[in-house]
Amino acid sequence: MAATGAIGASFLAACDSMGPRSAKPLLEYAEAKNEGIERALFRHTSMDVPKMSAKDAGRSFPAYFVSSQMPTWNESARGPWRLEVSGMVRTPLSLSLSQLASLPRAGYRLDHYCVEGWTAVATRVGVRLSELAKVAGVQPGARYVDFQSFDDDYHESWDIESAMHPQTLVVYAQDGRFLNAAYGAPARIYSPVKLGYKNTKYLTKIVFLPERNGGYWSDRGYEWSAGV
Amino acid sequence: MKRHHMVVRVTHWVNVVALAVMVGSGLRIFNAYPAFARRGETFCCYPFERRPIPDALTFGGWLAGARNWHFAMMWVLVVNGLVYVSFIYLHGEWRDLVPRRGIVRDAWEMMKFYLTLRKDHPHQGKNNALQRLAYFAFPLIGLVAVVTGIAIWKPVQLAPLTNLLGGFVWARYWHFLAMLLLVALTMGHVFMVFSVDPYSIPAMITGKYRDDLSPEARNARPFIHLLPKRDAPPST
Numbered sequence: 511m512a513a514t515g516a517i518g519a520s521f522l523a524a525c526d527s528m529g530p531r532s533a534k535p536l537l538e539y540a541e542a543k544n545e546g547i548e549r550a551l552f553r554h555t556s557m558d559v560p561k562m563s564a565k566d567a568g569r570s571f572p573a574y575f576v577s578s579q580m581p582t583w584n585e586s587a588r589g590p591w592r593l594e595v596s597g598m599v600r601t602p603l604s605l606s607l608s609q610l611a612s613l614p615r616a617g618y619r620l621d622h623y624c625v626e627g628w629t630a631v632a633t634r635v636g637v638r639l640s641e642l643a644k645v646a647g648v649q650p651g652a653r654y655v656d657f658q659s660f661d662d663d664y665h666e667s668w669d670i671e672s673a674m675h676p677q678t679l680v681v682y683a684q685d686g687r688f689l690n691a692a693y694g695a696p697a698r699i700y701s702p703v704k705l706g707y708k709n710t711k712y713l714t715k716i717v718f719l720p721e722r723n724g725g726y727w728s729d730r731g732y733e734w735s736a737g738v
Numbered sequence: 739m740k741r742h743h744m745v746v747r748v749t750h751w752v753n754v755v756a757l758a759v760m761v762g763s764g765l766r767i768f769n770a771y772p773a774f775a776r777r778g779e780t781f782c783c784y785p786f787e788r789r790p791i792p793d794a795l796t797f798g799g800w801l802a803g804a805r806n807w808h809f810a811m812m813w814v815l816v817v818n819g820l821v822y823v824s825f826i827y828l829h830g831e832w833r834d835l836v837p838r839r840g841i842v843r844d845a846w847e848m849m850k851f852y853l854t855l856r857k858d859h860p861h862q863g864k865n866n867a868l869q870r871l872a873y874f875a876f877p878l879i880g881l882v883a884v885v886t887g888i889a890i891w892k893p894v895q896l897a898p899l900t901n902l903l904g905g906f907v908w909a910r911y912w913h914f915l916a917m918l919l920l921v922a923l924t925m926g927h928v929f930m931v932f933s934v935d936p937y938s939i940p941a942m943i944t945g946k947y948r949d950d951l952s953p954e955a956r957n958a959r960p961f962i963h964l965l966p967k968r969d970a971p972p973s974t
Contacts, residue, residue, distance in 0.1 A: 533807075536810060537806045537807065541806065541809065543813075551895045556894055556897060558894045559897070564779070564905075565776070565778050566778065567777040567778040569778075570778035571777055623906070624771070625770070627910065628773070628777055629776050630777035630778065631777075702894050703894055730802065731800075731802035731803065737895065
Protein backbone atom coordinates (compact mmCIF):
# COMPACT_ATOMS: atom_id res chain seq x y z
CA MET A 511 0.00 0.00 0.00
CA ALA A 512 2.78 2.40 -0.77
CA ALA A 513 0.87 5.24 -2.34
CA THR A 514 -1.92 5.14 0.19
CA GLY A 515 0.51 3.85 2.76
CA ALA A 516 3.00 6.65 3.00
CA ILE A 517 0.37 9.39 2.81
CA GLY A 518 -2.06 7.38 4.86
CA ALA A 519 0.19 6.51 7.75
CA SER A 520 1.11 10.12 8.43
CA PHE A 521 -2.38 11.33 9.21
CA LEU A 522 -3.95 8.04 10.14
CA ALA A 523 -1.82 7.48 13.16
CA ALA A 524 -3.92 10.05 14.96
CA CYS A 525 -7.33 8.65 14.23
CA ASP A 526 -9.00 5.39 13.47
CA SER A 527 -12.73 5.83 13.08
CA MET A 528 -14.27 9.21 12.45
CA GLY A 529 -17.66 10.04 13.83
CA PRO A 530 -18.81 10.10 17.44
CA ARG A 531 -15.97 8.93 19.73
CA SER A 532 -18.46 7.12 21.93
CA ALA A 533 -19.24 4.81 19.00
CA LYS A 534 -15.78 3.25 19.13
CA PRO A 535 -16.66 0.41 21.56
CA LEU A 536 -19.69 -0.42 19.41
CA LEU A 537 -17.60 -0.51 16.24
CA GLU A 538 -15.07 -2.77 17.95
CA TYR A 539 -17.87 -4.99 19.21
CA ALA A 540 -19.23 -5.27 15.66
CA GLU A 541 -15.76 -6.09 14.34
CA ALA A 542 -15.39 -8.90 16.88
CA LYS A 543 -18.82 -10.30 15.97
CA ASN A 544 -18.05 -10.05 12.25
CA GLU A 545 -14.83 -11.96 12.84
CA GLY A 546 -16.89 -14.69 14.49
CA ILE A 547 -19.14 -14.88 11.44
CA GLU A 548 -16.11 -14.96 9.20
CA ARG A 549 -14.60 -17.87 11.13
CA ALA A 550 -17.91 -19.74 11.01
CA LEU A 551 -18.11 -19.27 7.23
CA PHE A 552 -14.49 -20.21 6.58
CA ARG A 553 -13.85 -23.46 4.70
CA HIS A 554 -10.62 -24.89 3.38
CA THR A 555 -12.65 -26.22 0.49
CA SER A 556 -13.80 -22.75 -0.59
CA MET A 557 -11.37 -21.89 -3.34
CA ASP A 558 -10.89 -18.78 -5.39
CA VAL A 559 -11.37 -19.32 -9.12
CA PRO A 560 -11.09 -16.17 -11.27
CA LYS A 561 -13.63 -15.72 -14.04
CA MET A 562 -12.52 -17.30 -17.30
CA SER A 563 -13.12 -13.98 -19.05
CA ALA A 564 -10.94 -12.03 -16.59
CA LYS A 565 -7.67 -10.72 -18.03
CA ASP A 566 -4.40 -11.04 -16.15
CA ALA A 567 -3.43 -7.70 -14.66
CA GLY A 568 0.18 -8.12 -15.77
CA ARG A 569 2.03 -4.85 -15.39
CA SER A 570 -1.17 -3.08 -14.33
CA PHE A 571 -0.88 -4.97 -11.06
CA PRO A 572 -0.35 -2.24 -8.43
CA ALA A 573 2.83 -2.36 -6.34
CA TYR A 574 2.35 -1.23 -2.76
CA PHE A 575 4.90 -0.95 0.03
CA VAL A 576 5.26 1.24 3.12
CA SER A 577 8.99 2.14 3.02
CA SER A 578 9.96 5.47 1.51
CA GLN A 579 11.62 3.60 -1.36
CA MET A 580 10.84 0.30 -3.01
CA PRO A 581 12.38 -2.31 -0.71
CA THR A 582 15.14 -4.43 -2.19
CA TRP A 583 17.22 -6.99 -0.31
CA ASN A 584 20.75 -5.62 0.01
CA GLU A 585 22.85 -8.74 -0.19
CA SER A 586 26.22 -7.04 0.37
CA ALA A 587 25.01 -5.47 3.60
CA ARG A 588 22.74 -8.21 4.92
CA GLY A 589 24.11 -11.39 3.39
CA PRO A 590 22.05 -13.76 1.28
CA TRP A 591 18.29 -13.58 1.82
CA ARG A 592 16.84 -16.41 3.87
CA LEU A 593 13.35 -17.20 4.99
CA GLU A 594 13.06 -18.05 8.66
CA VAL A 595 10.27 -20.30 9.93
CA SER A 596 10.20 -20.20 13.71
CA GLY A 597 8.12 -19.84 16.85
CA MET A 598 6.08 -22.84 17.94
CA VAL A 599 7.75 -25.36 15.64
CA ARG A 600 9.75 -28.49 16.38
CA THR A 601 12.35 -27.72 13.69
CA PRO A 602 12.95 -24.04 13.02
CA LEU A 603 13.88 -23.51 9.37
CA SER A 604 16.14 -21.09 7.59
CA LEU A 605 15.67 -21.49 3.85
CA SER A 606 17.54 -19.96 0.95
CA LEU A 607 15.53 -19.08 -2.13
CA SER A 608 16.74 -22.20 -3.94
CA GLN A 609 15.88 -24.39 -0.94
CA LEU A 610 12.42 -22.82 -0.90
CA ALA A 611 12.03 -23.40 -4.63
CA SER A 612 13.02 -27.05 -4.26
CA LEU A 613 10.07 -27.75 -1.94
CA PRO A 614 6.85 -29.14 -3.50
CA ARG A 615 5.47 -26.48 -5.80
CA ALA A 616 1.91 -25.18 -5.91
CA GLY A 617 0.48 -22.62 -8.29
CA TYR A 618 -2.87 -21.02 -8.96
CA ARG A 619 -4.33 -18.31 -11.11
CA LEU A 620 -5.89 -16.13 -8.41
CA ASP A 621 -7.89 -12.99 -7.79
CA HIS A 622 -6.32 -10.42 -5.52
CA TYR A 623 -8.85 -8.55 -3.37
CA CYS A 624 -7.61 -5.16 -2.25
CA VAL A 625 -9.26 -3.41 0.70
CA GLU A 626 -9.61 -0.38 -1.60
CA GLY A 627 -12.14 -2.25 -3.74
CA TRP A 628 -10.12 -3.29 -6.77
CA THR A 629 -9.30 -6.80 -7.85
CA ALA A 630 -6.51 -8.06 -10.08
CA VAL A 631 -5.71 -11.47 -11.51
CA ALA A 632 -2.26 -13.06 -11.52
CA THR A 633 -0.79 -16.54 -11.50
CA ARG A 634 1.10 -17.21 -8.29
CA VAL A 635 3.58 -20.00 -7.82
CA GLY A 636 5.29 -21.03 -4.61
CA VAL A 637 5.07 -23.38 -1.68
CA ARG A 638 1.90 -23.98 0.31
CA LEU A 639 2.28 -22.61 3.79
CA SER A 640 0.73 -25.86 5.04
CA GLU A 641 3.70 -27.66 3.42
CA LEU A 642 6.20 -25.45 5.25
CA ALA A 643 4.26 -26.00 8.48
CA LYS A 644 4.54 -29.74 7.94
CA VAL A 645 8.29 -29.57 7.30
CA ALA A 646 8.85 -27.40 10.37
CA GLY A 647 6.50 -29.46 12.54
CA VAL A 648 4.09 -26.87 13.90
CA GLN A 649 3.05 -27.51 17.49
CA PRO A 650 -0.64 -27.87 18.36
CA GLY A 651 -0.75 -24.70 20.50
CA ALA A 652 0.12 -22.49 17.53
CA ARG A 653 -3.12 -20.65 16.74
CA TYR A 654 -1.67 -17.69 14.85
CA VAL A 655 1.04 -16.94 12.33
CA ASP A 656 2.93 -13.69 11.93
CA PHE A 657 4.35 -12.79 8.51
CA GLN A 658 7.25 -10.35 8.85
CA SER A 659 9.13 -8.42 6.18
CA PHE A 660 12.06 -6.15 5.40
CA ASP A 661 9.62 -3.43 4.21
CA ASP A 662 10.28 -1.31 7.33
CA ASP A 663 8.27 -2.85 10.16
CA TYR A 664 5.54 -4.23 7.93
CA HIS A 665 4.02 -7.45 9.20
CA GLU A 666 0.56 -8.96 9.55
CA SER A 667 -0.56 -11.84 11.74
CA TRP A 668 -3.23 -14.34 10.73
CA ASP A 669 -5.40 -17.02 12.26
CA ILE A 670 -3.84 -20.43 11.58
CA GLU A 671 -6.92 -21.76 9.74
CA SER A 672 -6.57 -19.14 7.00
CA ALA A 673 -2.82 -19.69 6.88
CA MET A 674 -3.33 -23.43 6.28
CA HIS A 675 -5.78 -22.87 3.40
CA PRO A 676 -4.48 -24.73 0.29
CA GLN A 677 -4.34 -21.44 -1.66
CA THR A 678 -2.18 -19.73 0.97
CA LEU A 679 1.27 -19.76 -0.62
CA VAL A 680 4.76 -18.54 0.02
CA VAL A 681 5.02 -17.09 -3.47
CA TYR A 682 8.31 -16.63 -5.32
CA ALA A 683 7.00 -16.37 -8.88
CA GLN A 684 4.21 -14.39 -10.49
CA ASP A 685 2.97 -14.72 -14.06
CA GLY A 686 5.80 -17.11 -14.97
CA ARG A 687 8.72 -15.06 -13.60
CA PHE A 688 10.49 -14.84 -10.29
CA LEU A 689 9.06 -11.96 -8.29
CA ASN A 690 10.52 -8.56 -9.04
CA ALA A 691 11.06 -5.89 -6.41
CA ALA A 692 7.70 -4.26 -7.10
CA TYR A 693 5.80 -7.43 -6.32
CA GLY A 694 7.61 -8.40 -3.14
CA ALA A 695 10.86 -10.17 -4.17
CA PRO A 696 12.31 -12.54 -3.20
CA ALA A 697 9.18 -14.06 -1.63
CA ARG A 698 5.83 -13.00 -0.25
CA ILE A 699 2.71 -14.47 1.26
CA TYR A 700 -0.26 -14.65 -1.00
CA SER A 701 -3.74 -15.99 -0.39
CA PRO A 702 -7.11 -15.01 -1.85
CA VAL A 703 -8.75 -15.74 1.52
CA LYS A 704 -7.37 -12.49 2.97
CA LEU A 705 -7.49 -8.90 1.76
CA GLY A 706 -4.32 -7.67 0.07
CA TYR A 707 -2.88 -5.87 3.07
CA LYS A 708 -2.74 -9.10 5.09
CA ASN A 709 -0.46 -10.62 2.45
CA THR A 710 2.99 -9.51 3.56
CA LYS A 711 5.46 -8.88 0.73
CA TYR A 712 9.28 -8.84 1.08
CA LEU A 713 8.93 -11.76 3.46
CA THR A 714 11.68 -12.57 5.99
CA LYS A 715 10.06 -14.46 8.85
CA ILE A 716 7.11 -16.75 9.40
CA VAL A 717 6.50 -17.07 13.13
CA PHE A 718 3.96 -19.48 14.60
CA LEU A 719 2.42 -18.01 17.75
CA PRO A 720 -0.06 -18.90 20.50
CA GLU A 721 -1.58 -15.41 20.26
CA ARG A 722 -2.24 -12.88 17.55
CA ASN A 723 0.34 -10.23 16.95
CA GLY A 724 -1.61 -7.43 15.23
CA GLY A 725 -0.15 -6.04 12.05
CA TYR A 726 0.91 -2.91 10.22
CA TRP A 727 -2.52 -1.94 8.93
CA SER A 728 -4.55 -3.78 11.55
CA ASP A 729 -2.81 -1.67 14.23
CA ARG A 730 -3.84 1.44 12.29
CA GLY A 731 -7.58 0.85 12.30
CA TYR A 732 -8.12 -1.71 9.53
CA GLU A 733 -9.79 -4.92 10.64
CA TRP A 734 -7.39 -7.58 11.83
CA SER A 735 -9.16 -10.60 10.36
CA ALA A 736 -9.87 -9.18 6.86
CA GLY A 737 -11.08 -12.51 5.48
CA VAL A 738 -12.42 -12.56 1.96
CA MET B 739 -56.71 9.16 13.28
CA LYS B 740 -53.77 6.85 13.88
CA ARG B 741 -51.79 6.39 10.71
CA HIS B 742 -48.55 4.63 11.67
CA HIS B 743 -48.00 1.99 14.31
CA MET B 744 -45.16 2.65 16.74
CA VAL B 745 -43.08 -0.14 15.18
CA VAL B 746 -43.36 1.51 11.76
CA ARG B 747 -42.44 4.92 13.15
CA VAL B 748 -39.40 3.65 15.08
CA THR B 749 -38.10 1.51 12.22
CA HIS B 750 -38.61 4.43 9.81
CA TRP B 751 -36.34 6.75 11.78
CA VAL B 752 -33.79 4.07 12.61
CA ASN B 753 -33.67 3.40 8.89
CA VAL B 754 -33.03 7.09 8.16
CA VAL B 755 -29.94 7.05 10.38
CA ALA B 756 -28.72 3.60 9.32
CA LEU B 757 -29.16 4.28 5.62
CA ALA B 758 -27.46 7.67 5.82
CA VAL B 759 -24.44 6.11 7.54
CA MET B 760 -24.39 3.17 5.12
CA VAL B 761 -24.53 5.42 2.05
CA GLY B 762 -21.97 7.90 3.40
CA SER B 763 -19.51 5.26 4.54
CA GLY B 764 -20.12 3.25 1.37
CA LEU B 765 -19.22 6.25 -0.77
CA ARG B 766 -16.08 6.76 1.32
CA ILE B 767 -15.12 3.12 0.70
CA PHE B 768 -15.91 3.58 -2.99
CA ASN B 769 -13.57 6.59 -3.12
CA ALA B 770 -10.58 4.38 -2.27
CA TYR B 771 -11.04 3.00 -5.80
CA PRO B 772 -13.77 5.02 -7.52
CA ALA B 773 -13.99 2.66 -10.47
CA PHE B 774 -15.25 -0.82 -11.28
CA ALA B 775 -12.69 -2.16 -13.76
CA ARG B 776 -10.55 -5.10 -12.77
CA ARG B 777 -6.87 -4.06 -12.94
CA GLY B 778 -5.71 -4.28 -16.54
CA GLU B 779 -9.26 -4.09 -17.89
CA THR B 780 -11.84 -1.45 -18.71
CA PHE B 781 -15.41 -1.42 -17.46
CA CYS B 782 -18.28 -0.97 -19.88
CA CYS B 783 -20.96 0.52 -17.79
CA TYR B 784 -19.90 3.32 -15.48
CA PRO B 785 -19.27 6.72 -17.06
CA PHE B 786 -17.42 8.26 -14.10
CA GLU B 787 -14.58 5.75 -13.64
CA ARG B 788 -11.82 7.11 -11.39
CA ARG B 789 -13.70 10.26 -10.46
CA PRO B 790 -14.20 10.29 -6.69
CA ILE B 791 -17.40 11.28 -4.92
CA PRO B 792 -17.12 14.70 -3.17
CA ASP B 793 -15.81 14.24 0.37
CA ALA B 794 -18.76 16.17 1.78
CA LEU B 795 -21.09 13.33 0.78
CA THR B 796 -18.99 10.71 2.54
CA PHE B 797 -18.80 9.49 6.12
CA GLY B 798 -16.12 7.81 8.20
CA GLY B 799 -13.16 10.09 7.48
CA TRP B 800 -10.93 7.52 5.77
CA LEU B 801 -11.13 4.04 4.33
CA ALA B 802 -10.73 2.05 7.55
CA GLY B 803 -13.03 4.35 9.51
CA ALA B 804 -15.69 4.07 6.82
CA ARG B 805 -15.31 0.29 6.68
CA ASN B 806 -15.67 0.00 10.46
CA TRP B 807 -18.89 2.02 10.32
CA HIS B 808 -20.19 0.18 7.26
CA PHE B 809 -19.64 -3.27 8.74
CA ALA B 810 -21.23 -2.26 12.06
CA MET B 811 -24.21 -0.32 10.73
CA MET B 812 -25.08 -3.05 8.24
CA TRP B 813 -26.41 -5.11 11.15
CA VAL B 814 -28.61 -2.25 12.33
CA LEU B 815 -29.95 -1.91 8.80
CA VAL B 816 -30.60 -5.64 8.42
CA VAL B 817 -32.20 -6.15 11.85
CA ASN B 818 -34.28 -3.00 11.46
CA GLY B 819 -35.41 -4.10 8.00
CA LEU B 820 -36.35 -7.55 9.30
CA VAL B 821 -38.34 -6.05 12.19
CA TYR B 822 -40.20 -3.74 9.79
CA VAL B 823 -41.00 -6.40 7.19
CA SER B 824 -42.03 -8.98 9.82
CA PHE B 825 -44.24 -6.38 11.48
CA ILE B 826 -46.07 -5.25 8.36
CA TYR B 827 -46.54 -8.88 7.41
CA LEU B 828 -47.95 -9.94 10.80
CA HIS B 829 -49.95 -6.73 11.29
CA GLY B 830 -51.44 -6.58 7.82
CA GLU B 831 -49.96 -3.30 6.55
CA TRP B 832 -48.36 -5.17 3.66
CA ARG B 833 -51.78 -5.36 2.01
CA ASP B 834 -51.65 -1.63 1.35
CA LEU B 835 -48.19 -1.86 -0.23
CA VAL B 836 -48.23 -4.97 -2.39
CA PRO B 837 -49.10 -4.01 -5.97
CA ARG B 838 -52.55 -5.10 -7.01
CA ARG B 839 -54.41 -5.19 -10.28
CA GLY B 840 -54.71 -1.73 -11.79
CA ILE B 841 -51.62 -0.34 -10.03
CA VAL B 842 -50.00 0.73 -13.30
CA ARG B 843 -53.16 2.54 -14.44
CA ASP B 844 -53.56 4.16 -11.01
CA ALA B 845 -49.91 5.19 -11.00
CA TRP B 846 -50.35 6.72 -14.45
CA GLU B 847 -53.40 8.67 -13.21
CA MET B 848 -51.29 10.02 -10.33
CA MET B 849 -48.57 11.02 -12.77
CA LYS B 850 -51.15 12.77 -14.94
CA PHE B 851 -52.43 14.62 -11.90
CA TYR B 852 -48.94 15.73 -10.87
CA LEU B 853 -48.19 16.81 -14.45
CA THR B 854 -51.47 18.78 -14.42
CA LEU B 855 -52.89 16.64 -17.21
CA ARG B 856 -55.71 15.80 -14.84
CA LYS B 857 -57.64 18.17 -12.60
CA ASP B 858 -58.76 16.11 -9.63
CA HIS B 859 -56.62 14.08 -7.27
CA PRO B 860 -57.34 10.39 -7.97
CA HIS B 861 -59.22 8.67 -5.17
CA GLN B 862 -56.90 6.73 -2.90
CA GLY B 863 -56.74 4.86 0.37
CA LYS B 864 -53.88 5.35 2.85
CA ASN B 865 -51.29 5.71 0.08
CA ASN B 866 -51.57 6.66 -3.57
CA ALA B 867 -50.43 4.30 -6.32
CA LEU B 868 -47.00 5.93 -6.71
CA GLN B 869 -46.40 5.73 -2.97
CA ARG B 870 -47.45 2.09 -2.91
CA LEU B 871 -44.99 1.29 -5.69
CA ALA B 872 -42.18 3.23 -3.99
CA TYR B 873 -42.78 1.74 -0.54
CA PHE B 874 -43.03 -1.73 -2.02
CA ALA B 875 -39.84 -1.31 -4.05
CA PHE B 876 -37.82 0.11 -1.16
CA PRO B 877 -37.45 -3.06 0.94
CA LEU B 878 -36.89 -5.11 -2.21
CA ILE B 879 -34.04 -2.89 -3.38
CA GLY B 880 -32.79 -2.92 0.20
CA LEU B 881 -32.68 -6.71 -0.03
CA VAL B 882 -30.67 -6.44 -3.26
CA ALA B 883 -28.26 -4.05 -1.53
CA VAL B 884 -27.81 -6.50 1.35
CA VAL B 885 -27.33 -9.59 -0.84
CA THR B 886 -24.89 -7.86 -3.20
CA GLY B 887 -23.11 -6.45 -0.15
CA ILE B 888 -22.66 -9.92 1.34
CA ALA B 889 -21.35 -11.12 -2.04
CA ILE B 890 -18.57 -8.51 -2.11
CA TRP B 891 -17.84 -8.91 1.60
CA LYS B 892 -16.89 -12.61 1.30
CA PRO B 893 -16.40 -13.31 -2.42
CA VAL B 894 -14.24 -16.39 -1.85
CA GLN B 895 -16.06 -18.06 1.04
CA LEU B 896 -19.42 -17.27 -0.61
CA ALA B 897 -18.19 -17.71 -4.18
CA PRO B 898 -21.43 -19.35 -5.44
CA LEU B 899 -23.38 -16.23 -4.48
CA THR B 900 -20.80 -13.87 -5.95
CA ASN B 901 -20.63 -15.90 -9.17
CA LEU B 902 -24.41 -15.86 -9.42
CA LEU B 903 -24.20 -12.07 -9.51
CA GLY B 904 -21.58 -12.18 -12.27
CA GLY B 905 -18.45 -12.19 -10.11
CA PHE B 906 -16.94 -9.64 -7.74
CA VAL B 907 -16.73 -6.72 -10.19
CA TRP B 908 -20.37 -7.01 -11.22
CA ALA B 909 -21.60 -7.70 -7.70
CA ARG B 910 -19.85 -4.52 -6.59
CA TYR B 911 -21.56 -2.67 -9.46
CA TRP B 912 -25.01 -4.04 -8.52
CA HIS B 913 -24.32 -2.99 -4.92
CA PHE B 914 -23.55 0.54 -6.12
CA LEU B 915 -26.65 0.65 -8.37
CA ALA B 916 -28.89 -0.58 -5.54
CA MET B 917 -27.51 2.27 -3.41
CA LEU B 918 -28.22 4.78 -6.20
CA LEU B 919 -31.81 3.53 -6.51
CA LEU B 920 -32.33 3.75 -2.76
CA VAL B 921 -30.95 7.30 -2.76
CA ALA B 922 -33.13 8.28 -5.74
CA LEU B 923 -36.27 6.84 -4.11
CA THR B 924 -35.40 8.57 -0.83
CA MET B 925 -34.88 11.91 -2.56
CA GLY B 926 -38.21 11.56 -4.36
CA HIS B 927 -39.88 10.60 -1.09
CA VAL B 928 -38.44 13.55 0.83
CA PHE B 929 -39.30 15.97 -1.97
CA MET B 930 -42.91 14.77 -2.06
CA VAL B 931 -43.23 14.87 1.73
CA PHE B 932 -42.16 18.50 1.88
CA SER B 933 -43.86 19.71 -1.28
CA VAL B 934 -47.12 17.75 -1.14
CA ASP B 935 -47.81 16.31 2.31
CA PRO B 936 -45.76 17.90 5.10
CA TYR B 937 -48.60 16.88 7.46
CA SER B 938 -47.27 13.34 7.20
CA ILE B 939 -44.10 14.34 9.09
CA PRO B 940 -45.82 14.63 12.51
CA ALA B 941 -47.69 11.46 11.56
CA MET B 942 -44.38 9.61 11.32
CA ILE B 943 -43.46 10.93 14.79
CA THR B 944 -46.67 10.79 16.82
CA GLY B 945 -48.62 8.43 14.60
CA LYS B 946 -51.57 10.83 14.34
CA TYR B 947 -52.79 12.14 10.99
CA ARG B 948 -55.66 14.41 10.06
CA ASP B 949 -57.43 12.96 7.05
CA ASP B 950 -58.98 16.34 6.23
CA LEU B 951 -55.42 17.54 5.53
CA SER B 952 -54.55 14.66 3.20
CA PRO B 953 -53.28 15.50 -0.28
CA GLU B 954 -56.49 14.09 -1.72
CA ALA B 955 -58.59 16.37 0.51
CA ARG B 956 -56.46 19.36 -0.45
CA ASN B 957 -56.17 18.33 -4.13
CA ALA B 958 -52.43 18.88 -3.61
CA ARG B 959 -49.65 18.73 -6.19
CA PRO B 960 -46.03 19.66 -5.45
CA PHE B 961 -46.18 23.16 -3.92
CA ILE B 962 -49.86 23.53 -4.91
CA HIS B 963 -52.57 23.64 -2.21
CA LEU B 964 -50.06 23.08 0.56
CA LEU B 965 -52.39 24.82 3.04
CA PRO B 966 -55.71 23.26 3.99
CA LYS B 967 -58.78 24.39 2.04
CA ARG B 968 -60.57 27.15 3.89
CA ASP B 969 -63.97 25.63 3.22
CA ALA B 970 -62.80 22.13 4.04
CA PRO B 971 -65.39 20.04 5.84
CA PRO B 972 -64.54 19.33 9.48
CA SER B 973 -62.57 16.26 10.26
CA THR B 974 -64.70 13.15 10.72
